[in-house]
Amino acid sequence: xxxxxxxxxxxxxxxxxxxxxxxxxxxxxxxxxxxxxxxxxxxxxxxxxxxxxxxxxxxxxxxxxxxxxxxxxxxxxxxxxxxxxxxxxxxxxxxxxxxxxxxxxxxxxxxxxxxxxxxxxxxxxxxxxxxxxxxxxxxxxxxxxxxxxxxxxxxxxxxxxxxxxxxxxxxxxxxxxxxxxxxxxxxxxxxxxxxxxxxxxxxxxxxxxxxxxxxxxxxxxxxxxxxxxxxxxxxxxxxxxxxxxxxx
Numbered sequence: 001x002x003x004x005x006x007x008x009x010x011x012x013x014x015x016x017x018x019x020x021x022x023x024x025x026x027x028x029x030x031x032x033x034x035x036x037x038x039x040x041x042x043x044x045x046x047x048x049x050x051x052x053x054x055x056x057x058x059x060x061x062x063x064x065x066x067x068x069x070x071x072x073x074x075x076x077x078x079x080x081x082x083x084x085x086x087x088x089x090x091x092x093x094x095x096x097x098x099x100x101x102x103x104x105x106x107x108x109x110x111x112x113x114x115x116x117x118x119x120x121x122x123x124x125x126x127x128x129x130x131x132x133x134x135x136x137x138x139x140x141x142x143x144x145x146x147x148x149x150x151x152x153x154x155x156x157x158x159x160x161x162x163x164x165x166x167x168x169x170x171x172x173x174x175x176x177x178x179x180x181x182x183x184x185x186x187x188x189x190x191x192x193x194x195x196x197x198x199x200x201x202x203x204x205x206x207x208x209x210x211x212x213x214x215x216x217x218x219x220x221x222x223x224x225x226x227x228x229x230x231x232x233x234x235x236x237x238x239x240x241x242x243x244x245x246x247x248x
Contacts, residue, residue, distance in 0.1 A: 032160055032181055039072065042213045048206030049075040052214070055085075061121040061129045062087050062137070069120070070214050073154075074145075076202045079186070083146040083153035084207065085111070087120050087137045088216065097222035099140040100204070102147065104229030106193070109152035110144040113228070119144065141218055145203060148196040155183030 041051050052072030056062045062069045071085040089096035101118065103110045115122060118136045121129040136142055146152030161172040162179045170182040190196050211218060 032178060042210055044206060044210035044213065046206055046209040048202075048209060050206070050210045050214070051075065061085075061119075063129075063131060064090055064120075067093075067120075067137075068216070070216070074203050074206045076199070076206050079156045079189075080149050080199065081155050082149060082199075082203045084203075085114060085144045086207075086214075086216070087135075087142045089141045090135075090138050093141055094217050094219050096140050096218075097220050097224055098143060098218060099136060099224040099226060100143045100145070101136075102145070102225070102227040104227065105151070106148070106196070106230050107151050108229065109146050111146065111152055114144045140224065141216075143207070145200070147200050147203065148190040149199065150183075150185040150187055150190070156185040156189070158182070159184045 036053075039051050039053060041049060043049055050072065052070045054069060055071050056067065056069040067088050067090050069085065069087045072083070073081045074084055075081050101110055101113050103112050113119060118132075118134075119142070120132055120135040120137050122132050124130050146154040148154070149156055158181055159170055159172060160178045160181050161170055162176045163169075163182060164171045164175075170184050190199055
């Protein structure tokens with residue numbers, strides 16, 4: 001019975017896409033997800049909106065007592081929403097530096113580094129998080145961002161529609177019934193490393209202008225940028241753009 005049902009589902013997906021579920025006996029139509037609950041919002045002095053939660057308080061990832069973490073979106077424009085996750089240092093968050101980690105790709109999410117390499121937690125086989133005792137936030141405050149927009153959870157705008165299996169892009173309800181709320185990204189906006197550097201600069205400016213409102217107390221002026229793979233390009237272009245802006 002299981003094999004027959006599985007083959008039926010697979011055949012429908014291949015022929016009609018995910019909206020085929022809406023017509024299958026015994027399966028209800030997929031609903032548009034509810035908006036996130038418990039999200040805090042601040043407006044920084046640079047007029048950047050930061051929407052965030054504190055995952056550690058819910059037992060997610062960094063659960064070391066007294067160590068805070070903040071995760072959410074830095075909205076630098078109506079069509080640019082960058083996902084971030086900030087972790088305080090376990091040692092001395094006030095005096096320890098801030099380290100930004102970027103994965104490569106291009107288009108490789110920095111959450112890979114967070115969960116699989118140097119972040120405060122790993123994901124277990126049971127899909128729960130486990131504290132990583134060798135995390136870099138043992139001695140530094142850590143900031144992870146999904147960049148450029150279109151990478152990971154970062155998005156341009158949102159749309160209720162469906163996902164086209166063949167083209168791999170969002171399609172509105174004029175093409176097919178809505179199966180969810182999807183990210184909409186214009187990939188032509190940030191299509192070079194230089195353009196990504198400009199966006200990353202504004203993301204960082206927005207984040208640091210709102211640090212005090214997040215109740216993050218960091219007095220250190222030391223800032224580190226670490227990357228891997230294609231991040232070697234980010235690691236050289238991003239500081240150059242920042243220095244140019246500082247000289248203006």
